[in-house]
Amino acid sequence: MRIGILTGGGDCPGLNAVIRAIVRKSVQSGDEVVGFRDGWRGVLEGDTVPMDLAAVRGILPRGGTVLGTSRTNPYALQGGGDRVLATLERLGVDALIPIGGEDTLGVATKLAEAGVRVVGVPKTIDNDLDATDYTFGFDTALGVATEAIDRLHTTGDSHHRTLVVEVMGRHAGWIALHAGMAGGATVVLIPEQPFDVDAVVEHCQRRFDSGYSPIVVVSEGAKPKDGDWVLTTGEKDAFGHVRLGGIGTALASLIEERTGRESRAxxxxxxxxxxTPSPFDRVLATRFGLAAHDAVHAGETGVMVALRGTDIVRVALTEATAQLKLVPVERYAEVEVFFG
Amino acid sequence: MRIGILTGGGDCPGLNAVIRAIVRKSVQSGDEVVGFRDGWRGVLEGDTVPMDLAAVRGILPRGGTVLGTSRTNPYALQGGGDRVLATLERLGVDALIPIGGEDTLGVATKLAEAGVRVVGVPKTIDNDLDATDYTFGFDTALGVATEAIDRLHTTGDSHHRTLVVEVMGRHAGWIALHAGMAGGATVVLIPEQPFDVDAVVEHCQRRFDSGYSPIVVVSEGAKPKDGDWVLTTGEKDAFGHVRLGGIGTALASLIEERTGRESRAxxxxxxxxxxTPSPFDRVLATRFGLAAHDAVHAGETGVMVALRGTDIVRVALTEATAQLKLVPVERYAEVEVFFG
Amino acid sequence: MRIGILTGGGDCPGLNAVIRAIVRKSVQSGDEVVGFRDGWRGVLEGDTVPMDLAAVRGILPRGGTVLGTSRTNPYALQGGGDRVLATLERLGVDALIPIGGEDTLGVATKLAEAGVRVVGVPKTIDNDLDATDYTFGFDTALGVATEAIDRLHTTGDSHHRTLVVEVMGRHAGWIALHAGMAGGATVVLIPEQPFDVDAVVEHCQRRFDSGYSPIVVVSEGAKPKDGDWVLTTGEKDAFGHVRLGGIGTALASLIEERTGRESRAxxxxxxxxxxTPSPFDRVLATRFGLAAHDAVHAGETGVMVALRGTDIVRVALTEATAQLKLVPVERYAEVEVFFG
Amino acid sequence: MRIGILTGGGDCPGLNAVIRAIVRKSVQSGDEVVGFRDGWRGVLEGDTVPMDLAAVRGILPRGGTVLGTSRTNPYALQGGGDRVLATLERLGVDALIPIGGEDTLGVATKLAEAGVRVVGVPKTIDNDLDATDYTFGFDTALGVATEAIDRLHTTGDSHHRTLVVEVMGRHAGWIALHAGMAGGATVVLIPEQPFDVDAVVEHCQRRFDSGYSPIVVVSEGAKPKDGDWVLTTGEKDAFGHVRLGGIGTALASLIEERTGRESRAxxxxxxxxxxTPSPFDRVLATRFGLAAHDAVHAGETGVMVALRGTDIVRVALTEATAQLKLVPVERYAEVEVFFG
Known part of the structure; x- marks a missing residue:
């Protein structure tokens, strides 16, 4: 059997572990693996690399993706879908395993409808895919964010200043929620819960009153509750590019002003x-890769592998990309216990 | 309400996070927390420490347990059960949250039967408790083991020698399984799957043939399949103590002999x-602590908190300690894909 | 003997190790230690904390300073010098050990001239003090910067984009130099060597041509060679604060424009x-603390402890603060070997 | 010019950084580099690998040595010296840069005397080479040892037990000294200072009395002062190999017996x-590589590069290997301040 693989969208620790698992299992089962470079671009252009044992040696602990990635979406291009089908036909690809997020899996869904045997592997560092308990990369990002918070506690306390840490999370606040809980944050702000500026300042003040300094963890997509405080846009940097400081920088200014104490973002x-991916992510990514290969051999198509509890299951691609997994209010309530 | 807490058995990264969560939530709900020192010993002897906000400041990222621990089992002592009940009565403890493994939760079960309001928090670094998807401490141990394997790859390859890494896991091979998969081990040996010595040597040999050096990850409780190869016992060290080298050391000798290449354990x-606990463990432990407090307030007794998927649920203590969670054969098959 | 200690200026990993060493050695020699809170502010206001064994338990691996710090300079205040002398007199302080950078040691110099027995401990995370081979904190900062560069390599390569990493170093480029060399940077830009924009772009281009993505490491104080490219100033953020993106952000824009490939800062x-301080910093800081205590006991004043090779020596405070230690051209030439 | 390189003896983090620096600098200066596999074995057998830019891509952060290593000593073999000279002649090697410890540099010395242009790079993870302030690899080993000690503190305290940590150092106690100081050990035992068993036990007891648990850091080569306590030898493991537990295990037993409290090694x-080498080691190793290349180009022979303060200097090979650098008594006195 000839299996095509590709990685699309933003890179994520664990992609190489998925690739390696698919290749190792394929070698065992006598399948051949064709790697497409830079996501769908490689499929469009027939830009491939043979993926044998040598190609995956030593890649397990490495971040990024040896296949390269891009945000190219074939269906956004004139005749893109047909070119993809033509490439697969020409190269004799029997099944395709695209590893990617919403966009990449959206393309996968359309290809499945067009008759291609497709099994997706979900990837989102923000952990915001509804059909799976966790995605790989999230735990690694959480590790980086938590280590940063750990480091900032002592410098904040020494200077009696507020430190605002902006983490990833455009629509879903999972990284902020978990890193804030793991790092002992004074306040955690996420996109799902528009925040009250007064309450944030009050929590910081209470922390100062107790003799310690506040750490505010904020998702990049978090927004204030009331419309009266907005991030102005349109400022330009030295090159005329709009390089607006994000929510973290803005919040730091605000808290400084309102508490009367220094603040840094x-x-x-x-x-x-x-x-390098965390062990959790390496195991999850490896299992996803193995399970995707199994699904291909089981004749599945239009499905995606997913984690449910400790099991890897298969879910319909359509279901998988139907809606974002947002932080529910009861999970946010857990971290609120530690505010102030 | 007056809540007693204690930590029993071997220590585990995340214990302090559980303690902190219970105390922080109790402060919020107006409850008082009494800490017992060194597990059941503290209950037997009424050795307590008041657990207020100050007592849990800064303990979230710290390993071990600020309460101390011991392996004391009151029911193994003459009149021990009664002394425990007397202490709880005398101190006006309304509910007890013991944090521990099989042994500690076994005592908890008996106390629940004796009418004490008890909510357990499971703890086992080996991850071998059947009622919960994961226990805290496991992910941290996995991190230490995987980092060690990562380090050993390059030194093994440079010297063309086999390295055998012995990890925890007396009855269940979860740490070896996950660390071996995350670290790219050549062979993984676990208690659940008695190993074939010839097969181990063959995998190592195949690895050497490919130009790299083998890493063998072995649980402390792993055993050879055939009865003909046994660890001799009874050797004594300089002080007359029996300090038999474990399975790791023995395997290293064996592989050296059979491959004709140097081997180290x-x-x-x-x-x-x-x-310090990993972020995963800090979050899990914190959620366990919060959920245990909730269960106490909900009037539950004889239950334990547990992780199922991404939810914290309550399960009967009796069910929780009924059987060990062992590595199933299909999980072992996953890692076997990478042998050799 | 009664010894006063304080920490001034920006915090730095290793401050607590210095404090602990002074206290432990003092306990051994029968001296008493008085800690002043928040640098010279504590001396001005007589805000003290007794520093005994209990006060330094467990602080060795912790970042920041348990004494707190500030940028207060008594000689910048009306009658500040006299108030300092009065406090020392009143509290019966026989000798003072200030731990700090240029500013703090400048005050120390004046106090020595005023007859106070003063032994300074140098602190600068930028490693820019001429009288000592290294200062503690530098190695820790280097570790954080190098780990970040290690992480960025794989994400840069996966996306074929340039990553610009801005590190500390206002006047001296030591962190950029060492982190750039340790992390395998494509270009390293430091304040001591105004850079040529064309050359930077060319190095990046060459790196792309070789199939990999460039990492540019830049000190916050680095500046372009030619006057024609300047960072504009005066932009304001949402709160009207001037929050100009620094050199890193500006460079990323520039490189993106000139290479035609995405770039991120x-x-x-x-x-x-x-x-937590690195082991190197913990050892250096501990030795500085011990040596400062020794110098006090030896009757020295107006001196500072310093590292020369593997020895801790004493140098005159005046000499110590006379000039910045800048990166010499031959050290920069070393890292230039790896450009492109 | 044609430059031969090889790595001999035990592997050490930083070897690849040296190799990369020599190759990168050689590419710049138009030299060719020939790598010999597995130390002197590769020279004896003419087993070479061309070292170009591609061969050193990505190796900077990797431990071990891409050239492989061995303990082969040509002068221990009949006609070995002549075979080495013949290989160098046949391959047209103009200069040789051996990277290794006492043994490897001893061979280098003899080759220099035989007229070969040789510039050595010192390597010893134990840091026991007298001619240089530090060798690469030492700081990385220190990092691993210190992290282990940091981890053991909390588990020791939770269980009220002694933990004995055995680290490398057969003849010189540098790793134990620095890791013990950085990790806050209760006692540090090194080969240079035969220890008094009673004093060790007393320090441990004192630590218990203060409410904390002792950590004993011991070099593998440390020995008791009095002849009455010796490690018995000759015990055999399951395979008949003599696998005597080392000093760490023996000490743990002894301390357990004498303090009456559990102890673990x-x-x-x-x-x-x-x-992966620490940033300090990557920088030092890179600078050693560059300086060795410079020395070769300067026409030097019979020299070794060495660190003095912050400078890389050249010293005679004969001088370099003349004597071990042992821990002086005043350095041990520093760490003794913290005993108990």
């Missing part, structure tokens, strides 16, 4: 998605 | 259970 | 100065 | 020498 950015 | 031992 | 900020 | 072993 730290924007973790890309270090959250790079580097 | 590394026994990770206590560094697996010490140190 | 990561500003490490405060995580570089927080958290 | 942890033998760190090979994890100390594996894994």
């Amino acid at each position: 730290v924007v973790l950015g890309h270090i959250q998605r790079g580097g | 590394v026994v990770l031992g206590h560094i697996q259970r010490g140190g | 990561v500003v490490l900020g405060h995580i570089q100065r927080g958290g | 942890v033998v760190l072993g090979h994890i100390q020498r594996g894994g």
